[in-house]
Amino acid sequence: xxxxxxxxxxxxxxxxxxxxxxxxxxxxxxxxxxxxxxxxxxxxxxxxxxxxxxxxxxxxxxxxxxxxxxxxxxxxxxxxxxxxxxxxxxxxxxxxxxxxxxxxxxxxxxxxxxxxxxxxxxxxxxxxxxxxxxxxxxxxxxxxxxxxxxxxxxxxxxxxxxxxxxxxxxxxxxxxxxxxxxxxxxxxxxxxxxxxxxxxxxxxxxxxxxxxxxxxxxxxxxxxxxxxxxxxxxxxxxxxxxxxxxxxxxxxxxxxxxxxxxxxxxxxxxxxxxxxxxxxxxxxxxxxxxxxxxxxxxxxxxxxxxxxxxxxxxxxx
Amino acid sequence: xxxxxxxxxxxxxxxxxxxxxxxxxxxxxxxxxxxxxxxxxxxxxxxxxxxxxxxxxxxxxxxxxxxxxxxxxxxxxxxxxxxxxxxxxxxxxxxxxxxxxxxxxxxxxxxxxxxxxxxxxxxxxxxxxxxxxxxxxxxxxxxxxxxxxxxxxxxxxxxxxxxxxxxxxxxxxxxxxxxxxxxxxxxxxxxxxxxxxxxxxxxxxxxxxxxxxxxxxxxxxxxxxxxxxxxxxxxxxxxxxxxxxxxxxxxxxxxxxxxxxxxxxxxxxxxxxxxxxxxxxxxxxxxxxxxxxxxxxx
Numbered sequence: 001x002x003x004x005x006x007x008x009x010x011x012x013x014x015x016x017x018x019x020x021x022x023x024x025x026x027x028x029x030x031x032x033x034x035x036x037x038x039x040x041x042x043x044x045x046x047x048x049x050x051x052x053x054x055x056x057x058x059x060x061x062x063x064x065x066x067x068x069x070x071x072x073x074x075x076x077x078x079x080x081x082x083x084x085x086x087x088x089x090x091x092x093x094x095x096x097x098x099x100x101x102x103x104x105x106x107x108x109x110x111x112x113x114x115x116x117x118x119x120x121x122x123x124x125x126x127x128x129x130x131x132x133x134x135x136x137x138x139x140x141x142x143x144x145x146x147x148x149x150x151x152x153x154x155x156x157x158x159x160x161x162x163x164x165x166x167x168x169x170x171x172x173x174x175x176x177x178x179x180x181x182x183x184x185x186x187x188x189x190x191x192x193x194x195x196x197x198x199x200x201x202x203x204x205x206x207x208x209x210x211x212x213x214x215x216x217x218x219x220x221x222x223x224x225x226x227x228x229x230x231x232x233x234x235x236x237x238x239x240x241x242x243x244x245x246x247x248x249x250x251x252x253x254x255x256x257x258x259x260x261x262x263x264x265x266x267x268x269x270x271x272x273x274x275x276x277x278x279x280x281x282x283x284x285x286x287x288x289x290x291x292x293x294x295x296x297x298x299x300x301x302x303x304x305x306x307x308x309x310x311x312x313x314x315x316x317x
Numbered sequence: 318x319x320x321x322x323x324x325x326x327x328x329x330x331x332x333x334x335x336x337x338x339x340x341x342x343x344x345x346x347x348x349x350x351x352x353x354x355x356x357x358x359x360x361x362x363x364x365x366x367x368x369x370x371x372x373x374x375x376x377x378x379x380x381x382x383x384x385x386x387x388x389x390x391x392x393x394x395x396x397x398x399x400x401x402x403x404x405x406x407x408x409x410x411x412x413x414x415x416x417x418x419x420x421x422x423x424x425x426x427x428x429x430x431x432x433x434x435x436x437x438x439x440x441x442x443x444x445x446x447x448x449x450x451x452x453x454x455x456x457x458x459x460x461x462x463x464x465x466x467x468x469x470x471x472x473x474x475x476x477x478x479x480x481x482x483x484x485x486x487x488x489x490x491x492x493x494x495x496x497x498x499x500x501x502x503x504x505x506x507x508x509x510x511x512x513x514x515x516x517x518x519x520x521x522x523x524x525x526x527x528x529x530x531x532x533x534x535x536x537x538x539x540x541x542x543x544x545x546x547x548x549x550x551x552x553x554x555x556x557x558x559x560x561x562x563x564x565x566x567x568x569x570x571x572x573x574x575x576x577x578x579x580x581x582x583x584x585x586x587x588x589x590x591x592x593x594x595x596x597x598x599x600x601x602x603x604x605x606x607x608x609x610x611x612x613x614x615x
Contacts, residue, residue, distance in 0.1 A: 101596070101600060107416060108559070109603065109604065111417060112555050113596070116551075116555070116592045116595045116596055117596065119548060119592045120589055122588070123586075123588030123591075124589055127585040127587070238548055239544065242424055245424075246421075280432045281432075282428040283428070283436075286426065289425035289428070290426065293422055294410060
């Protein structure tokens with residue numbers, strides 16, 4: 001990634017941050033929530049490029065969210081940055097451990113086993129009173145550099161925090177995708193055994209990808225917990241994971257910004273769908289997903305890239 | 318002692334139900350390589366169709382025995398209609414695409430059908446307990462046993478035998494086996510693979526609907542029952558080995574008994590126990606208990 005693109009990205013995100021005070025609060029909350037989904041989808045892209053689709057990414061999402069909630073409740077941690085760091089560390093730890101098992105699997109088996117692991121967490125969360133059972137627990141208000149902004153100020157602070165996280169994720173994930181390990185993803189998807197013959201351990205590479213994606217999912221979960229001020233077991237349920245895969249399909253694995261735009265589109269579609277047809281939002285979501293897969297199989301991100309190719313006549317990034 | 322008997326009987330009843338649902342799922346996966354999330358919708362629609370049929374039938378005060386026929390008819394009818402539409406309109410367009418993409422298609426269909434279900438039947442729960450209570454119950458060693466539950470276990474047993482015989486003895490079963498082992502070779506030998514796919518999907522859909530219909534008298538039929546069952550059926554199929562019928566049977570028994578054990582001994586671990594067993598089995602047998610070794614492509 002060139003310095004120019006980084007500057008451009010920083011300028012766009014900075015502009016968004018500056019526009020926040022002039023934007024309705026509900027829209028800011030919606031965008032913040034969309035960004036938390038976008039962070040998770042960034043992680044899914046890393047796996048997706050290697051041909052891996054986890055149906056249980058909610059495992060790490062919920063781990064991050066519950067870490068935030070419980071750190072506040074049990075240890076009185078309020079600093080937002082510390083909370084997010086803790087959430088990421090926990091998610092990485094979980095991914096590191098389950099990775100030894102998960103990294104052995106591919107394709108549908110990878111998807112199913114990751115689903116099973118997330119459902120184990122769901123089962124534990126639902127049944128344990130100390131973790132709030134089905135009601136979940138409230139998340140205490142976070143502080144920023146020792147300050148406790150109230151009302152709209154808190155929404156802005158979270159939004160700016162989200163922008164910072166998106167920037168970090170964007171730079172980091174783009175750098176990883178451009179690195180040798182990241183570039184090998186396509187080779188793994190095409191033919192794993194050939195990659196092994198090159199002297200590279202595919203299992204370890206998949207383990208690494210899983211851990212990175214978990215870090216992003218943990219960060220997304222932490223942001224969602226702070227933004228909603230509440231966590232519940234539904235965050236670990238398989239429909240949550242399905243939502244992440246949904247956005248990945250919608251956005252396509254072509255580029256990182258597409259993940260965030262896809263997440264934003266997802267939140268908007270969901271908000272509109274709930275407003276228009278309260279009992280039928282799944283119907284609308286399902287139809288959008290179906291149409292995307294049937295007619296735009298590479299995701300909406302591919303449309304942007306295809307256009308770029310025709311304009312400048314060079315290869316797609 | 319009484320706990321042990323309770324665990325075994327509960328476990329068997331639960332396993333019977335799981336088997337009926339899971340065998341349809343594993344059949345579709347084995348033949349078509351489609352992990353059909355919409356199976357949960359077949360189940361839910363089957364349950365609702367049965368509940369409606371039971372309501373209509375028993376309101377008229379007709380003989381009880383016919384009520385069971387009404388359940389079966391409703392399930393078969395709705396399974397055939399839904400299976401046909403889904404296969405013809407949607408799945409046929411994506412044969413040959415990535416397995417994961419096809420899963421997502423069925424996931425999208427599942428989301429849509431969940432809401433279609435609410436549009437048709439509304440959000441209120443329905444109960445259709447008459448077939449369950451009319452069947453009566455008796456007591457063994459201080460433990461009440463429902464005749465309906467015993468019938469369910471018997472039905473699952475018959476289904477297991479019938480499917481084994483169909484696979485081994487009939488022409489269609491042999492065609493299925495050929496397609497399961499190698500679709501392209503089977504096609505080269507003149508097997509009409511498209512037709513086998515359609516028939517398989519219809520059978521799977523009917524079995525899913527039947528699973529729901531048989532459960533309807535035992536539970537309050539509410540929206541969302543499909544979500545729960547699909548994840549359980551996945552666990553069963555993954556334990557047994559995806560695409561394996563005997564695997565579905567053994568997987569259903571394992572999950573059924575473990576869950577019953579958890580419910581009676583440590584109720585907090587009910588859901589956890591099922592997935593813990595699944596994870597444990599997969600650690601030692603990554604492809605499930607009854608899967609064939611897959612050759613790797615170099």
